[in-house]
Every structure is written in C-alpha cells, then in structure tokens.
Amino acid sequence: MTAVSTVCSGLSRTMPPTEMISQDCPSRQDIQGSLKQVQKLLSAHEASYMQSLRNLKKKINLLQSNAGKQTAKATNSTCAKLDAPINGRKLGRSHSVSHEVHFLCDPGYELVGSESRVCQESLTWSGQQPTCRDINECAPSPCLNGGTCVDEVNQFSCVCSKGWAGATCQSPVPTSTAAAAATLPAATAGPFVRPSRCSLVQGTTHCTCEPGYTISGRDSNTCTDIDECELFHNGQAGKLCLHACINTPGGYRCSCPVGYNATRDGRSCKDIDECATRQNNCTKDQMCINTYGGFQCVHVDCPKIPNATYVKTSPMRCERNPCPADNKACSQTPNSFSYHYMAVVSNLSAPRVMFRVSALRPMGDTLRFSLLGGRLARRHFTVQRSDRLTGQLMLVSPIQGPATLEAEVEMSELERRVQLGRYITKITVFVSQYEF
Template sequence: MHAVIVFLCLCPIRAAFVQDCPSRQDMQSSLKQVQKLLSTHEAAYLQSLRTLRKKLNLLQNTATKQTGKANNDTCLKLDTQEVANSRKLGKAQNPGHEVHFLCDAGYELVGAESRMCQESLTWSDINECASSPCLNGGTCVDEMNQFSCTCTKAFVTMTNTSSATSSAATTISPPAVTVGPFFHPSHCTHVQGTTHCTCDPGYTISGRDGTSCKDIDECELFHMGQAGRLCIHACVNTPGGYRCTCPAGYNLTRDGRNCKDIDECATRLNNCTRDQMCLNNYGGFQCVRVDCPAYETPPTRNPPCSVDNKVCSQAPNSISHHYLSVVSNLSAPRTMFRVSTLRLMGNTLRFSLLGRGQAERHFTVQRSDRQTGQLVLGCPVQGPATLEAEVEMTELEKGVQLERYITKITMFISQYEF
C-alpha cells in the first residue's frame, strides 16, 4: 500500500472593506466651527452695509442740497412720542434726509433706528414681512415696527407678535412639528430683517421656506458610492444617523459596520447528534454523518483479489471525505483542492472527475505536476448552495490498475459574500 497525502486548501474569504468616515463628534465640532465663522462674517457684512448706507445717504444729501433749499416740501414732523422712551437725532425733514432714534437708559430699540423722508413726503419704515419670517407656512401681517403670524392648522403661534430688532439678533424657536422623528423644526435667527435657519447634525434644511429640517438618509446617500458602503450587510436609517445590522449567524464587529461569522460548533449553538460531525460554515453550520460504502474496501490487498473478482479488483484503496465552507460569488477560476501521492509505483498516474451533471458544470480536474492533481472551480457560484465533486486518482502499470483512491469534496456556499 502506498501512502497518500491529502491537502486541504483554505479558501480566502473575500474581504469587504469600507472607507472610514469621521466620527459624529468630529463632524459636530467641524459644524460648530463653520457656524461660528459664518456668524463672524455675517456681523462684519452687516456693519459694512450700514457704513455703505450712510455714505450713500451723504452723497445723496450733497447732490440734493441745493434743490432741498428751494423746495419747501417736507415730511410731517416726527415727535419722540412716536418712539417712546427715546431721543431723536436730526432736524431736517426734506425728502432724502434721515432722522435717528436712540433709546433711553434701560430700554432697547424695537424697529428701525433710522427713518428717511421719502419723495411721497412720508417717513420710511421697514416692511417686517419682507424676509418671510413666519415659519412652517404661516402668513405674515406687517405692523408698526413688528409683525404677527397666522399659523396653519398643524401649528400654533409661539407668541402673538414678533418684533424685529435692528441692533441685535433675535432667536426664533419654531413650534413643535408632529410629522415624526425624521422631521423637526430648524433653529432660526432673525437678523436685520433676514431669517437664518440651521439644523442639528444628521439633518438638512427642507421646505420652500427653509425653516424645517429633514433627516439625511445616510444609507441611501452612501449606498454604492465611490467611497464604499457604510455597512457590509444592511444599513438602517435612524433619526439623525444610521446603524448597521447583520444577518442570522453573524455578529456585528466593534467598528459597527462589518459582520463576523458565529462559530456554532465551537460555541455549542448547534443541534448535531453524537453520531454526527458539526461543520461550521459562513452564517450557519452543517451536521454531517459519514457512511462507508456497502462493499468492502481492501486497504492492504492481502490476500490479493482473485482474477475473476472485478468488484474486489476495482474497489478503491481508500475513500476520503472533505468539506469546504466558502462565501458566495467567490472569484473564479480558483483551485479548491489538491490530491497528491508521495511515491509512484506504476508508470502512469491518472486524475479524473467522477460523475456527471452538477460536478461537470462547476468543476474541472487539472494536473499541476507529475504527482499532483487539483480540483478547479470554473465560475463564481451564487449561494446558498451545496456542491459535490469526486476526484479519482489511479496508478497504472502498462495500462493495468495498481491502486485507486477516491476523494469526495463537499463545498458549502454561503448566501452572503462575507
């Protein structure tokens, strides 16, 4: 009897990696820095507008100075009673001229700090509804130095009126939205007649008025982009974020994005009986029982088979069973198993694939060297599936069979590619 060595080929698992993204804490810190920078630029921009406005008014006053002298048309005199608890700066009441108001100690100016005498001989005032300050589709009503909002049925008014302050920013808190966790009101600030709204991390401005926030669906946004998927299996969108899940038979890894197979055989999470062997595969396990064939296999050929006993002479010297667990859609062609002999007694060693149908559709047997044959998977296979193949190795001496060995390979293919 000649020794036979059988090598088990460990098939590499297709690794699925996803590109790392900044943590939520890093993103929140970056957003706060950007918001702070925008607030600084906004303040500088508003100050520049005030300075430009004063210079333009000065130029206009200079250009119309002569005309103003000859023109006796003036706006009605403004008394400080119109703006209570204040002092008025400026006496000219001709078109194009301005007056300014300063509050007394302990008071804050509400409304415009400056008014201009217009060509219609009326004093200017700010249209408080020009910036559409009412949230969630409310109707704005312009009033003297303030506005009021009429809300739709789905919302309620936080206050009866909202004042616009020219010297400071007023934060407006929108009413609660009842449409669910994936929508909520934005955080809005009213500055110089303009409303600026922002959202919490994980949300984006939504709606025509820009005063509501909609959850960002990270799962859809990064489903199959160049940066890779967020999750190796399934991504579940959550309010303001996302989470990854794994199928049965897998545990989520520490990074919260990949899945690791559970070894049911090692952890005793199987129902195999004592006469069965537990085989772990990707996403599950198999209970296998090996039964020897009905005919007797003479391992030593002692005494040798009689000449007329074909069943004995053609019986294999050994039958070995091997089991492989692989992922779905494994790249191919790929060598799955090798069969070899240490010594060759005859002058010929032949390798062949037994059986028809499934084995021939998926496998071929090739010789890698004089004493080694290999089982090759011809194309990727979508799981879940179970493939079986039998490789025969025969030693011949001048066409006469000396030894015959059969290797049975069973390949369990997972449903998933990880």
C-alpha cells in the same frame, strides 16, 4: 608441486626409497603429464570465457542500437495539434503518446464534448473535440416579483415591475420620508421631522438643523431626517453597511444576518463559528462543519458497493478490505474513499485552486487524475495536474449561493497501462448566501 614434494620427503624417513616411489609417489613423467592436462583445461576455459565475452559485447551493442531507434521513434511520434474551442482555452502543451490535454470554457459558457483527450499509440486523440456553449443565465428565472430577465454574456439584468427595484427586483420602492413629513404638522410628524433652529444675523434670518437633518424644501422652519442609507447606497466610498442599512432619526445603523456578528466599526459582519463556540446541535456521532452564516452536521457512512466491503479507518476515510485472489470484480472497485468539507462565500472569484490530491508513495509508473460527478459539478469545476504526483480541483466559474455542491476526484494508479488501484476523494462545498 610443493605438496607432492613434502609428502614424498616425509615418507622417505620410514621406508626404503624403492618402495616409496613404487607405492605412493608418482613418477616425474606422470607429474609432467598431469601438468599438461591442467594447462589444456585452463586454455579451454580461457577460450570459452573470451567467446562469452565477445557474445556479451554483441548483445550490448544490439540493445544500444534498438534503444536509439525507439528513442528516435518516440521523438517523432506525436498526435496532431489540438485547437482551443471558441470562447474557451486548452490546458496542456505536450502532444506525445499517453499525454492528456484539458479544455475549459470562459465564464458564461459550458463545455459540450470531451473535457480531456489523450494522445493514443495510434497517434490519434481519444474523445471528441469539445465546444463552448453560451449559458442561459435566465434559465433559473432569477428576476422576482414579475420582473423580466434579459440574458447577457456571463450575466443577466432584470427589468422590474412598477413598485419594485434591486438587482433581482427583490426590494419594494420606498416611499419618500420627506414627502410624507411635509404633509404633517411639525408637532405630529414624529422623530423624522423636527423644527429648525433660526437666528437673526444683520437683518437676515438663518436656520440650521441638528446633525442628520436638512431643511425641508422652501420651509426653512422644518428639518427633515436625511436617509443616509438611500443617499450613500452606492457611493464612491462604498456602501455604508456590508449587509443591511437601517435609517434612524438623525443617523443610521447597520445590521447583520443570522450567523454573523457586527465588527468593531459597526459596518461590517463577521461569521460566528458555531462549532468552536458550541452553538450547534450536532450529535456525538456527527462532525460539526462551520459555514459562513451557519453550520452543518455531517456523518460519514462507508459506501456499499457490490463485490467489495469497506471499513472506516478514520472519521473521514473508508478503505476496502483485501480482495480474494480470484475476485477480479473486487479488484476493480476503488481502494479507498476520502471525504472533505469546505465552506466558501457566494460568487467566489475564479479560476482558483480549491483542493489538491497527492500520492505519497506511488507504486506504478503513471498517475491519472479525473473529475467524476454530474453536469453541475463539471460546470463549476475541473481537474488538472500540478506536478507528476499531484492533481488539483479548480474552480472555473463562480457559484451563487446558497448552494451545496459535490465534486469527486479520482486518482488512478497504472503500471504499463494496467490499473493497480483507484482512490476517490469526495469534496463537499457549502456556499454561503452572502458574499462575506
């Protein structure tokens, strides 16, 4: 070897050749023996490396084979097909393990049974097959003033008592202005009855009235006010007024309820934003929420739940303090609560998306969305997935106002079916008394 050769040549300058060989430089035979030992060591390492490589290839082939078998098993592992309930429908087409199917009822029906069912590893569905039951619209007694309610599919009708009219028998039957005016002299009948203007043309008398008046029966000398509100109440061109019509001598005018202003055309109504115009009495620690025809003052207090404490991180959000490592009950409580408020008009058409909940940075392998709350919330809302990271609150049946509904959407984060966290979003919906 070069290093050995260099050392020996250096020593040969300071000592005799015989002393140099015997004390510091190995013999030729020793060097050859060392080289043979190195060659044997390298051969042993090479054999061990080749054996390890063969073992690794066997393991890779075994893993590929097992993965193929599991894929084939997963492909063939599906739950039985579920049918949609009568007078309802089913959301979700996948019948594979861990997939969910949701059920909705048609307008006028309420769901009885499981709203969502999951395909389990045993290839059976969780929960019970739901049914859709007809809603009795007459249950809240909508007919007023002694009217009789007749229940129909997704609606009701009222048979009103004598002297009352309207969809819910809410309006007294008006007395005919023309009939009342005919019994009075023209001079004392008031502004709703006026004398006509007559002229003689080629021997024939022609009488006319001012705009907004008409000849009263056979008496061509008397003009009676036209009640435009009654005449055009439900015409082909629509109602004269969006809200209330007030008949005036020779015309009419529209009025709006409290909380609205009339628009430029004088027929429609526009909501007043009491929050933006500071026409509210909310305190500094409250938030003003504008609603159709009014406003609401809200204040969020963090929930009090055993084994956990929550702090407000923003006006509309509360987050749980870190849980001790040995407190399992704390780790099962929601990680956060978010509060949202929205205003809608009465009888808003459905179905439609009302709110979306998304995960920005998911930690687990599965996100699950569900609807919490009582029977009233489930009658009008449901939750379904729009994509892998987003769930949406759906309005499935119109809400007649005035009303206030609360719906809670829970987003659960899972890792191999083990819960990592729960996040609650509380949505409060303020429904107006009016459809505008």
